[in-house]
Amino acid sequence: MEEISYMRGNQAAGLGAKLARIEVMGAYPIPPSSEVMEQIRTYIDKGELKCGYVETEGEKSSHLVTYGAAISGVRAFNATSGQGIAYMMEGLHLQSGTRVPAVIAVANRTLFAPHGMHPDHQDTVSARDTGWIQFHCESVQEILDTIIQAFKVAEHEEVMLPAFVCYDGYYLSHSLEKVTIPDQKEVDDFLPMYHPGENSYVGPNGLPMSTAGPMYDPWMTEFRYIAYMALNQNAKRVINEVDDEFGKKFGRKYGGLIDSYLTEDAEVLLVTTGSNTATARFTTDIMRRNGKKIGVIKIRVFRPYPREALCELLEKSKARVIIVLDRSPFGAYTDEAMAALYNLKDKPLVKGFICGQCGRDITPYNMIDMATQGFDIARKGYVDQPVEFYFLRKKEG
């Protein structure tokens, strides 16, 4: 039976992992994601979840526990934030390179310095070329559902790659929202207990097979090639398929790689990632009430970057200006959007606003202002400054 409850983002991540029946969790606390590991421990102690739980001395180790467990043929999970991702970095490459699926829940947080706790996306953006899949969630419900989807995508035999499920720290990790909890039986049906398949490292005797050995060999380019294809071709297809299947089963769909809101007749599009999507939808409604046609594109999956989907969407849309709401401090989201649209025949103008850094709020007023600037750009027909910091506080006097 489906159940309706109120919970925080972190609890939803923990619950998603429980519904996915994880078997080993490597854990190390860091705000704002610490609550996830506490949640899993609670499930284990209550006897609701049979799961190995290893508390370590650092995020690098907690990730490698996850890696060691996943390579030994179980479904493994982890949760971290900000500095944790930076500390894990070495192992992230190891895991995607050896094609070992696992899921890490990431409550996004500022990377030091400046010393902060609040969210921006510098942590996961710095891990963008690690070969991991990156989902960005918009609501607490989406966190729960995406964790379940992410396991299914990661373990798909044509993908076999690890995945991050990112959600903005505090904005989502600590805000209470209404969540429909799917029935365990239906989740089991959608995502059966993990069984290491032929593509996994688990050998006929049940033990993991060698990964040591490939050294000195220039022909390892092909390893890179198959990992690249798995991420940029297979994963894109599988993410859409899994989202469709999830939609059919549970009635909730997130658009696969990319979600759009009123894009077809829009003149200006806001491109968002993470929790600011909800604000952008709200802004769109307000602007439309005043006759200004804007729309929203949500980059739900940042890695693999949905280039084709984005181009396809813009070919269908009237919009000639897109405004990227860039939560990464060095403009990575704008760069990616520009790169994706570069080969489009009739390409729109792209303007990136770096905003929401270190957790600064992006309000509907800000978005209205950005969209208005978008209309100005559309009128002028060119962009002065392609990437710009939005709304800096000026020194008075």
Add this chain to the structure above:
Amino acid sequence: MIEKYKELFECKEEFLLPSGRACPGCGGGIMTRLWTKATGGKNVVFGGIGSCGTSTTGMFPIGNMTRIPAIAALLGSNGPTLSGMREALNIRGMQDATVMALDGDGGAADIGFGAYSAMVERGHKVAVCVNDNEGYSATGGQRSGLTSLKAWTRTTHKGKDRPPKHLPFLLMAQDIPYTATANIGYPDDMYRKMKKALDQKNQPSLIQVLCPCIPNWKYEPRKVVEVSRLATETGMYPLYEYEKGSFRRTVFIKKKKPLQEYLKLQGRFDHVTEEDIKEMQAYIDALDRKIDGYIRMYSVEIF
């Protein structure tokens, strides 16, 4: 003599393959051969290979160094990888499977010490064998935390000025169930310790094995065993073990040989002066006193 080594030949199979790229006269090769034999080779997996293990693994897939599957973990991160594998195998009902590692001195005592310390604290059943070649041999022979006093390395041209760490002492402080030093020059003693390390029930163990390294120690390849034995005979590398709260020497040297005998066989001690030798002698004496202290401190069992 043959009778003494009988146990070594209990396992007729060889697990170290000819494709291994160890140098002639490599102490680590001897250690790896016996460490893999000690496991019996069945139902066993390397959770991490460090040290020269990685660079001598050979070409994939033509040949791995050993016939035992090996997960290549990161340098200094064998501890958590082993823990994760152990936990996963336990969850899958494979408690009998042995998870073990072959790590280097740098990987175990320097970059990976925190990880091992935490692994021991968590208490997973994992056996670790440390290939102590007194330096970062796989990376070309730089100073490590286990490089012995006054030894030349590529980064200590005038000899290292600090005494080495002792991994077993460090882990004894957190009550590891089994830890020991061993020496490839005493294969019976080493093999027995390896067996003991692997036979710990649901508990971690770590042994540190002295393995001379040709390119960095600069000795004649045929003298590998001699050099190795002299390290213990002169008192530079005492052999002891710590098991469930009792500490003991396992090889007694009644009359220590003069230190010069050990030093003159190796190029890495060419630069040592009389004063250096005095300093080393003082270190040996202090180490002896320390071990005697440990023997008094922990309940004594005569071996």
